[in-house]
Each structure stands twice: as C-alpha cells, then as structure tokens.
Amino acid sequence: MEDKYITNKINKMRGILMIYFCFALFGCQATTTNNQLTEELVGLVSPQQLLQAKQKFADNYQAYQPSENELAAAKEFKGKSITVLFGAWCHDSQREVPRLLKVLDMAQSQLLDLKLIAVNRNKQEPSGLYRSLELRYTPTFVLFEGTTELGRVIETPTVSVIEDLAALTL
Structure with missing residues (x-):
C-alpha cells in the first residue's frame, strides 16, 4: 500500500515538473520572438x-x-x-x-x-x-x-x- 502511495506521488511530481518545463520552454521562445521583433537598429x-x-x-x-x-x-x-x-x-x-x-x-x-x-x-x-x-x-x-x-x-x-x-x- 505504501509503495502505491509513493508511486502516485512520484507520478504527480513528474506531471507537475513536465508542466513547469513546458511553461519555461514556451515562455523562453516567446521572449526570444518578442526581443527579435523589438530589436533596435543602432x-x-x-x-x-x-x-x-x-x-x-x-x-x-x-x-x-x-x-x-x-x-x-x-x-x-x-x-x-x-x-x-x-x-x-x-x-x-x-x-x-x-x-x-x-x-x-x-x-x-x-x-x-x-x-x-x-x-x-x-x-x-x-x-x-x-x-x-x-x-x-x-x-x-x-x-x-x-x-x-x-x-x-x-x-x-x-x-x-x-x-x-x-x-x-x-
């Protein structure tokens, strides 16, 4: 029973980490795109x-x-x-x-x-x-x-x- 509980916790943590990494990845791409659009000519x-x-x-x-x-x-x-x-x-x-x-x-x-x-x-x-x-x-x-x-x-x-x-x- 305790093993099932730990396995569920680990799976939830993996899911949360995946969501976090997806936000981080897409957030970085959006930032790069915005910087390219507003890049100054100097x-x-x-x-x-x-x-x-x-x-x-x-x-x-x-x-x-x-x-x-x-x-x-x-x-x-x-x-x-x-x-x-x-x-x-x-x-x-x-x-x-x-x-x-x-x-x-x-x-x-x-x-x-x-x-x-x-x-x-x-x-x-x-x-x-x-x-x-x-x-x-x-x-x-x-x-x-x-x-x-x-x-x-x-x-x-x-x-x-x-x-x-x-x-x-x-």
Whole structure:
C-alpha cells in the first residue's frame, strides 16, 4: 500500500515538473520572438539596410512622391555631405528619413556622402557622433561642406527636409 502511495506521488511530481518545463520552454521562445521583433537598429546603416530592416521606413519610401521643387533642390547638394541622426522607433524619423532617401534617389543627387546614424531610445550610438553633434531631437539632418557644418534641419522641417537643407546652401 505504501509503495502505491509513493508511486502516485512520484507520478504527480513528474506531471507537475513536465508542466513547469513546458511553461519555461514556451515562455523562453516567446521572449526570444518578442526581443527579435523589438530589436533596435543602432549605429551606421546604409539606406538599403534601413529599408530592408524596418518595414515602416520601406513603406514610407515607396509611398512618397517628391515634388518638382524637392527634386530641383536636391541638385544643390553637389559636393556636400549629409549626416542624419535618427531613431528607428521615432515617428518623425519614420516619416522624414524615407522622404530624404527617395528624393536623393530620384534626383540622382551628386551628394558627396550620406551617413545614416541610427540612435537608441536614449539618443546614443556606439561611435559617439551623437555627442559631438550635440543631438537632442530626432531626426536631425546635418549638412556639411567639407568639415564645415552649414546648418541643420531638426525634427520637423518647415517646407521639406530637402528644401530646408537646400536653403542652407544659399
């Protein structure tokens, strides 16, 4: 009788342990999936990497139709550089960065260099460029001629990112 009692207890314990391990296993898988979905894009990225990694940016790039004024303004960037500090999580970045990329692509701009620097939610990234450029708001578009900063468009442009940046060249 006592053996049957012990056997029943052991079987119950096995059942409880199996349930515990199933919860642990499925819980870990769910955590991994959630982390993959919310993984941040941080550091220097190419336009192609950005558009492949972040669907919202790709959708906004595809949907945007630049004006003739924007396409003409993009010609003002010959020999200049633009550094963009943005957050993949930031709605203003999701709107404005794809617009910039689309205009530069369609206008076949003679831009010397384009740097896209993704920052985390603390507005930081590994190279420390956010610090030297004194980043406060995202996105921040910085126009350079050589090493000289000509000016910035911060967060929300007045007319459009391209036209506001082109106005800095005058």
